[in-house]
Amino acid sequence: MKKYIYPQKSDWQILTQRPTQSFADIEETVKGIFKEVQQKGENALKKYTSLFDGVLINDILVSEEEIKQAIQIITPELKEAIANAKANITKFHMLQKRSKIEVETTNGVNCWMEKRPIEKVGLYIPGGTAPLFSTVLMLAIPAQIAGCKEIVLCSPPDKNGKINPAILYTAQLCGVTKILKVGGIQAIAGLTFGTDTIPKVSKIFGPGNQFVTVAKQVATQYGVAIDMPAGPSELLVFADETAIPSFVASDLLSQAEHGSDSQVILVTTSKSILKSVKEEVESQLKQLPRQNIASKAIENSKLILVKDKTEAIDFINEYAPEHFIVCSKYEEYFIENISNAGSVFIGNYTPESAGDYASGTNHTLPTNGYAKNYSGVSLDSFLKSITFQRISKDGLRNLGKTIEIMAEAEGLQAHKNAVSIRLKALENEN
Amino acid sequence: MKKYIYPQKSDWQILTQRPTQSFADIEETVKGIFKEVQQKGENALKKYTSLFDGVLINDILVSEEEIKQAIQIITPELKEAIANAKANITKFHMLQKRSKIEVETTNGVNCWMEKRPIEKVGLYIPGGTAPLFSTVLMLAIPAQIAGCKEIVLCSPPDKNGKINPAILYTAQLCGVTKILKVGGIQAIAGLTFGTDTIPKVSKIFGPGNQFVTVAKQVATQYGVAIDMPAGPSELLVFADETAIPSFVASDLLSQAEHGSDSQVILVTTSKSILKSVKEEVESQLKQLPRQNIASKAIENSKLILVKDKTEAIDFINEYAPEHFIVCSKYEEYFIENISNAGSVFIGNYTPESAGDYASGTNHTLPTNGYAKNYSGVSLDSFLKSITFQRISKDGLRNLGKTIEIMAEAEGLQAHKNAVSIRLKALENEN
Numbered sequence: 001m002k003k004y005i006y007p008q009k010s011d012w013q014i015l016t017q018r019p020t021q022s023f024a025d026i027e028e029t030v031k032g033i034f035k036e037v038q039q040k041g042e043n044a045l046k047k048y049t050s051l052f053d054g055v056l057i058n059d060i061l062v063s064e065e066e067i068k069q070a071i072q073i074i075t076p077e078l079k080e081a082i083a084n085a086k087a088n089i090t091k092f093h094m095l096q097k098r099s100k101i102e103v104e105t106t107n108g109v110n111c112w113m114e115k116r117p118i119e120k121v122g123l124y125i126p127g128g129t130a131p132l133f134s135t136v137l138m139l140a141i142p143a144q145i146a147g148c149k150e151i152v153l154c155s156p157p158d159k160n161g162k163i164n165p166a167i168l169y170t171a172q173l174c175g176v177t178k179i180l181k182v183g184g185i186q187a188i189a190g191l192t193f194g195t196d197t198i199p200k201v202s203k204i205f206g207p208g209n210q211f212v213t214v215a216k217q218v219a220t221q222y223g224v225a226i227d228m229p230a231g232p233s234e235l236l237v238f239a240d241e242t243a244i245p246s247f248v249a250s251d252l253l254s255q256a257e258h259g260s261d262s263q264v265i266l267v268t269t270s271k272s273i274l275k276s277v278k279e280e281v282e283s284q285l286k287q288l289p290r291q292n293i294a295s296k297a298i299e300n301s302k303l304i305l306v307k308d309k310t311e312a313i314d315f316i317n318e319y320a321p322e323h324f325i326v327c328s329k330y331e332e333y334f335i336e337n338i339s340n341a342g343s344v345f346i347g348n349y350t351p352e353s354a355g356d357y358a359s360g361t362n363h364t365l366p367t368n369g370y371a372k373n374y375s376g377v378s379l380d381s382f383l384k385s386i387t388f389q390r391i392s393k394d395g396l397r398n399l400g401k402t403i404e405i406m407a408e409a410e411g412l413q414a415h416k417n418a419v420s421i422r423l424k425a426l427e428n429e430n
Numbered sequence: 431m432k433k434y435i436y437p438q439k440s441d442w443q444i445l446t447q448r449p450t451q452s453f454a455d456i457e458e459t460v461k462g463i464f465k466e467v468q469q470k471g472e473n474a475l476k477k478y479t480s481l482f483d484g485v486l487i488n489d490i491l492v493s494e495e496e497i498k499q500a501i502q503i504i505t506p507e508l509k510e511a512i513a514n515a516k517a518n519i520t521k522f523h524m525l526q527k528r529s530k531i532e533v534e535t536t537n538g539v540n541c542w543m544e545k546r547p548i549e550k551v552g553l554y555i556p557g558g559t560a561p562l563f564s565t566v567l568m569l570a571i572p573a574q575i576a577g578c579k580e581i582v583l584c585s586p587p588d589k590n591g592k593i594n595p596a597i598l599y600t601a602q603l604c605g606v607t608k609i610l611k612v613g614g615i616q617a618i619a620g621l622t623f624g625t626d627t628i629p630k631v632s633k634i635f636g637p638g639n640q641f642v643t644v645a646k647q648v649a650t651q652y653g654v655a656i657d658m659p660a661g662p663s664e665l666l667v668f669a670d671e672t673a674i675p676s677f678v679a680s681d682l683l684s685q686a687e688h689g690s691d692s693q694v695i696l697v698t699t700s701k702s703i704l705k706s707v708k709e710e711v712e713s714q715l716k717q718l719p720r721q722n723i724a725s726k727a728i729e730n731s732k733l734i735l736v737k738d739k740t741e742a743i744d745f746i747n748e749y750a751p752e753h754f755i756v757c758s759k760y761e762e763y764f765i766e767n768i769s770n771a772g773s774v775f776i777g778n779y780t781p782e783s784a785g786d787y788a789s790g791t792n793h794t795l796p797t798n799g800y801a802k803n804y805s806g807v808s809l810d811s812f813l814k815s816i817t818f819q820r821i822s823k824d825g826l827r828n829l830g831k832t833i834e835i836m837a838e839a840e841g842l843q844a845h846k847n848a849v850s851i852r853l854k855a856l857e858n859e860n
Contacts (some may be wrong), residue, residue, distance in 0.1 A: 084829070087535075088535035088539070092533055092535055095533050103522055103525050106518060109784070116768075117769075118803050119802070131841075202802045224803070225800075225803035229650075229653075247851060250848040253844040254842070257844040290842075338546075343818070345819055349826045351826075353833055353842075354826075354833055354849070355817070357836045357837065370653070371814070372632045380815075384801070384802075384803065386768065386805075389774070389785055389790075389791055390776040391780040401511070402511045403786075403787045406511050407786075409511075411720075412783075415684045418680040418782065421680045425674075
């Protein structure tokens with residue numbers, strides 16, 4: 001862990017930097033596979049599944065039988081845990097529903113706004129060492145609450161041509177309408193263009209490695225929306241002397257085990273907390289099964305001593321962390337003044353992993369400083385706003401002149417005409 | 431105008447297509463200018479302003495004096511019209527404010543979500559023949575209501591080095607904090623990197639020609655967010671025999687005058703309406719000052735006869751128009767069943783130009799079929815959601831086991847540890 005004792009403000013730019021990712025090489029590969037999936041559809045999917053996942057798949061669609069098996073395999077204990085998490089995530093996302101808002105802005109001029117679901121969405125769930133069924137909860141639950149008609153899930157098959165049963169179990173539980181054994185670039189391309197088995201969707205959600213990240217960016221060039229640009233996961237903890245060093249260390253390590261490029265930062269006003277967190281991290285690290293991954297992330301992590309809470313919040317807002325834990329006697333100050341963060345965890349008994357799994361908030365959050373301009377995934381991510389207006393004859397009498405004057409001043413005569421022709425008809429009525 | 435009488439569903443793909451825009455050539459130019467602005471800052475801005483706008487600008491920043499002059503030049507009549515529009519737009523966007531939502535998902539587990547402003551935003555207002563001060567209203571009003579700290583407006587200078595006074599007047603009226611005489615690619619690059627006079631912003635809003643559109647796309651590669659991908663403006667009218675042909679024609683023409691690539695479509699269930707709208711368009715077109723522009727758009731416009739309202743709404747949802755006017759005895763059916771549209775205008779006395787200027791709804795809307803997956807600009811476009819959670823000791827006792835089981839099942843031991851270490855401490859407390 002690298003220590004920074006009272007760094008100057010001029011050093012902040014370096015301290016808030018994330019490792020730059022160069023996508024230029026990958027982009028050509030991605031575009032090539034996109035073209036092939038667009039032209040050859042299903043055959044291209046199979047070719048790249050064989051190449052990247054090392055397995056020949058005849059039927060990409062997960063069958064009813066496979067889903068039934070998965071339901072049987074999952075232990076009652078895990079089923080109950082998933083049910084608890086689902087209940088909390090559902091509560092928090094149901095609360096985000098919003099009824100139509102409506103106002104008569106001028107007499108006779110009624111304007112309203114309603115949310116309607118994005119009809120077809122794609123959820124990407126990575127394969128690999130950690131079967132992220134928690135991400136299925138985080139994406140499928142709000143999609144279902146929003147009322148999306150098609151909720152398509154893609155996940156790469158393992159060497160035996162299977163998707164992890166916990167992913168299948170959670171998907172069927174949360175209303176996913178179609179599950180497909182396809183991952184990586186070829187899955188994102190399939191969701192973008194549609195194939196015989198994969199429906200073409202309007203928006204793609206979900207995490208992935210750098211290939212999936214670039215593929216999602218390329219998908220946007222074909223008119224598909226994505227949840228957000230993605231980067232390695234991040235945690236910033238602010239701790240003062242009221243924090244418990246072993247707890248803070250466990251949080252930093254939980255983030256570090258995600259990947260060797262995870263970003264882990266402690267900001268503190270206390271020299272002794274800095275020292276003891278560092279010692280605790282080193283000691284707890286030794287007991288982790290994913291020690292190799294975590295230790296690399298910890299090597300690049302930063303321990304930053306700042307002079308007071310004002311400097312702390314300024315730095316944190318400049319860094320814009322994905323996850324932000326506050327263990328401080330001034331927690332209200334931080335809650336009030338945090339502008340840029342994905343999700344905030346308050347107090348000694350609120351580990352980040354609560355939000356990762358089960359408290360109810362969404363774990364799909366902006367990384368890489370994007371908390372300055374993006375929200376995490378929420379119910380709104382699966383909805384669009386549509387505005388409506390209905391103007392009565394009297395309404396147009398009241399507002400018409402204003403529109404005519406403005407259209408004229410912008411030199412748009414036909415815009416003015418659309419009002420004038422109606423006002424003239426109304427005059428003749430009188 | 432091209433007529434399509436009872437087209438087959440298999441023809442819809444062609445009927446819903448927009449003219450494809452090829453950005454490949456432009457992209458190199460844009461990236462070159464971005465690099466130069468990044469390296470040379472202010473000097474690059476001046477160079478390209480001289481090259482593209484044909485004027486040498488010493489001071490890019492609009493002075494207090496210039497703003498004062500603009501306030502004096504604008505007629506009282508236009509000032510009043512702008513004030514009316516501002517009042518309506520403010521009412522509609524204030525209504526979109528949302529207080530914090532909060533729920534105790536499990537006993538002792540409190541989760542909430544709050545919206546906080548994006549701190550620095552850039553508004554782009556095109557120059558050219560139509561001085562779009564209405565777009566200043568549509569972007570600056572919600573930015574100010576959201577509480578954005580810096581609202582930076584860029585607009586290209588004319589040959590005399592000036593910005594249209596209506597734009598300056600509206601900008602100062604709506605809380606824009608800085609106005610800069612710079613347009614095109616160089617303005618978007620300036621907002622992306624920051625220069626001596628242009629602040630670096632987190633999100634860029636506003637319309638523009640194809641160079642600006644590509645520049646906004648390139649800006650996203652440098653971490654800046656944008657309002658939405660842009661294309662030529664569009665209007666689709668559904669009219670049955672209750673519609674008034676001269677009104678419908680005036681609406682189609684108001685859209686057509688935007689540009690020769692504007693998309694104008696009539697969908698109708700009535701042969702006689704189709705015929706009379708066509709005649710009205712031809713007759714009204716002759717009287718327009720922007721006849722040249724409008725007639726090209728009208729040449730490519732489509733008149734589509736469908737068999738009933740069900741087929742109509744299916745086609746309209748497939749097309750996903752930016753603007754959708756409904757003049758029908760079945761208007762409630764269309765309101766209820768429209769899934770994909772930017773903004774909907776209902777009835778014979780609701781011209782699209784009402785929403786363009788003054789009714790209160792926003793006129794920055796998704797084009798090119800993006801109404802399937804994007805919302806128009808709203809108050810939310812200037813805000814981010816942040817989630818918060820505070821878990822008490824009892825809360826962690828209630829939820830801890832669920833988190834442990836799920837983390838274990840995902841193979842993320844350190845995530846589990848962050849809970850276990852706290853539960854153990856609580857056991858010792860007992």
